[in-house]
Amino acid sequence: MKNASITVFAIAALAAGAAYAQNPSDPQIAGIVVTANQIDIDAGKLAKSHTKNKEVQGFANQMIKDHTAVNKQAVALAKKLKVKPAASDTQASLKKGASENISNLKKLKGKQFDKAYIDHEVDYHQAVLDAIDKTLIPSAQNAELKGLIEKVRPAIAAHLDHAKMIQSKLGG
Amino acid sequence: MPGIGRILTLAAAIALSPGAIAAGKSHQVVIEGMKFVPERIEVAVGDSITWVNKDPVPHTVTNAAKKIESGTIDPNGKWKYVVRRKGDIDYVCRFHPGMRGTIGVK
Numbered sequence: 001m002k003n004a005s006i007t008v009f010a011i012a013a014l015a016a017g018a019a020y021a022q023n024p025s026d027p028q029i030a031g032i033v034v035t036a037n038q039i040d041i042d043a044g045k046l047a048k049s050h051t052k053n054k055e056v057q058g059f060a061n062q063m064i065k066d067h068t069a070v071n072k073q074a075v076a077l078a079k080k081l082k083v084k085p086a087a088s089d090t091q092a093s094l095k096k097g098a099s100e101n102i103s104n105l106k107k108l109k110g111k112q113f114d115k116a117y118i119d120h121e122v123d124y125h126q127a128v129l130d131a132i133d134k135t136l137i138p139s140a141q142n143a144e145l146k147g148l149i150e151k152v153r154p155a156i157a158a159h160l161d162h163a164k165m166i167q168s169k170l171g172g
Numbered sequence: 173m174p175g176i177g178r179i180l181t182l183a184a185a186i187a188l189s190p191g192a193i194a195a196g197k198s199h200q201v202v203i204e205g206m207k208f209v210p211e212r213i214e215v216a217v218g219d220s221i222t223w224v225n226k227d228p229v230p231h232t233v234t235n236a237a238k239k240i241e242s243g244t245i246d247p248n249g250k251w252k253y254v255v256r257r258k259g260d261i262d263y264v265c266r267f268h269p270g271m272r273g274t275i276g277v278k
Contacts, residue, residue, distance in 0.1 A: 066229040
């Protein structure tokens, strides 16, 4: 169950962010937001080129489209507020978890790939939602930054529902 | 008396304009929190509806059977549609399953 352990790692990374990186600064929050979006864009691009399942393909396209749109706004807001996205332990953990997920997915094909990608998307979006609720929204100081994260939350929740729907169709 | 002539012309323009311009009412549906708000909107034939996307992600207003297709409505983007026929029009966002709305046309 290598994939399962990677998934658990990714969740642990976000949860660790929630538990230990108490009150990340606004620049760190901006860094976490941009990285979290980019991770899902990269996974979506890999899935788009690997899957033959139309629903998985559609989901991957949606992830690329939505997370690209969110990042565009996050970068524009950071620029407007003169906030330079900064590194944090949470961001580093996210990157590590993401690269392990990508290298694991690259080894898989067909239905195995689809299942591993979607399973991870379910866990990832759940972990991002938890991070938004427990860390990012409570810690954000700037009202506009907090507002953007609040605006993004329903999209993440919708992605989670969509991924769960596909997960149940893929079975097992 | 050019002054009176001008006033009469203006009066005629004002009298004619409501019929000529006000072909229908304008309505608005806000796309926010991954929902169409209001989810059901009541309008009359000839009215226009403008969807305003306040979400951070792109959406569409689509009813494939009735050939209603907004194309991508980007964040902060808008799309306007003039209703031409009576009856309910159910629509979806092509990108996000679960996002649905209805136009009730009197």
